Amino acid sequence: LxxxxxxxxxxxxxxxxxxxxxxxxxxxxxxxxxxxxxxxxxxxxxxxxxxxxxxxxxxxxxxxxxxxxxxxxxxxxxxxxxxxxxxxxxxxxxxxxxxxxxxxxxxxxxxxxxxxxxxxxxxxxxxAANARYTAPTARLIETLRAALPDDAIVVNDQTGINYWMEWRFPVLLPRTFLYPVGSATLGYGVPAAIGAKIARPDRPVICVVGDGGFMYSVNELATAVKYRLPVVFLVMNDDRYGAIKWLQQTLFEGRWGETNLTNPDFPALARAFGARGERVDGVESLGSAIRSALAAEGPTVLELPMAIDPPWGL
The missing domain is CATH 3.40.50.1220 (TPP-binding domain)
Known part of the structure; x- marks a missing residue:
């Protein structure tokens, strides 16, 4: 039409x-x-x-x-x-x-x-993009898209990069971009990615999740290990509830509270569950890490230390 x-x-x-x-x-x-x-x-x-x-x-x-x-x-x-x-x-x-x-x-x-x-x-x-869409954020999204085949299922949790991915990550096929629309739920990504892989075992599946959201449902790694599901969990680690902290500081004259996190060693935690775990040093190493993880047997947790502010301008 x-x-x-x-x-x-x-x-x-x-x-x-x-x-x-x-x-x-x-x-x-x-x-x-x-x-x-x-x-x-x-x-x-x-x-x-x-x-x-x-x-x-x-x-x-x-x-x-x-x-x-x-x-x-x-x-x-x-x-x-x-x-x-x-x-x-x-x-x-x-x-x-x-x-x-x-x-x-x-x-x-x-x-x-x-x-x-x-x-x-x-x-x-x-x-067109506003000044908040920085070069590192753009490179991250470009790297993710280049590392994934067109039919890969990308499961988003609610985190800084995913606010940008809503409209900047190219989606090329139907039902390949899952997102917790409506209530912006933390913790959606891990179980949703497991469900997507069980439903479509022929498709590569990656979950893009923040450190806070990952800890909401990290126990489900045991399910992914049990069924040897080759799902990639990319954990964006900035040691905080980044979007919430940004909103607090923006709305309350720089004040914030209870949004910094004390995180575990994510690769070690993954290995404790029986999954693969790796810390990625930077975006330049991410593409090869994703491709290796997609080819592996069983789940992989990739930790990328990187802080990304949301796109809002209040």
Whole structure:
């Protein structure tokens, strides 16, 4: 449908992979306001498919989404209670996404897309980043993507790098980017990665988790060892609840409390469970460490000492 219309595609975090992000029609991810806000404001018609317009994507720290009176909003969703909950559509359609899109495409019939978008402008928007997106953060994300095959399942816990990965890590296939959307739960990553590997034993699986989140569910390493699951757990260690500490310092004039952590030796802890454990000295060594871990039998814990602040600007 997007190709028939020549329309750029924006996804929520949960919708990433619905279209490969190598496709020139893919534009960006909510709530990355720098990439998406201008395109949404420039559109005369917005088609929302399976989108709840949840607060985290549309009304929060990074984006305050709104539609003008001159714009037409069409909202397709299987759940009728979602339609009009936050934004009243000019046309609401209750139905399955695949079936609904197929019927809309059929109703349009054959034809040529109206290519009214400035592709250079869109490319500039996609590449725009604020000053908080530092070169080390960009290198880390580029290294992760280069070390993983396209079909690898990337399981995110809630930690500094994952806030950036929400819209900066390229997602190339459906159902390959798992994220604790909604309640931003610490401790989600380890059990979710184990579940993903059991469900898809043919796919490489990596869990990207902070030191605080890893300690929430580190006991599940015993399960990964028991079933000899070759899952890679990349532990980003900054010896703190980094995002929480940043919020405290930002909101309370530099004051913070109870957010520094006393951590174990993570590689030694992994070996105590019967898993492989390795400390990675820097991003330049990470790619080869991930590739070796993916080829190993059983789980591997890779510890990368690195602090990354979240992208918010309060």
């Amino acid at each position: 997007a190709r028939r219309l020549g329309a750029p595609v924006i996804t929520t975090v949960m919708g990433r992979g619905a279209i490969t992000e190598r496709d020139p029609l893919w534009h960006g991810v909510l709530p990355n306001g720098r990439a998406t806000d201008a395109v949404i404001r420039a559109a005369d018609v917005i088609l929302a498919v399976g989108c709840r317009f949840a607060h985290r994507s549309t009304q929060g720290l990074l984006l305050n989404l709104s539609f003008s009176a001159s714009q037409t909003l069409i909202h397709l969703d299987l759940d009728p209670t979602v339609l009009g909950r936050l934004f009243k559509p000019q046309l609401g359609i209750v139905g399955d996404a695949r079936d609904g899109l197929t019927r809309i495409l059929q109703s349009l019939g054959p034809g040529h897309p109206r290519d009214g978008w400035d592709h250079r402008w869109r490319a500039e928007l996609r590449g």
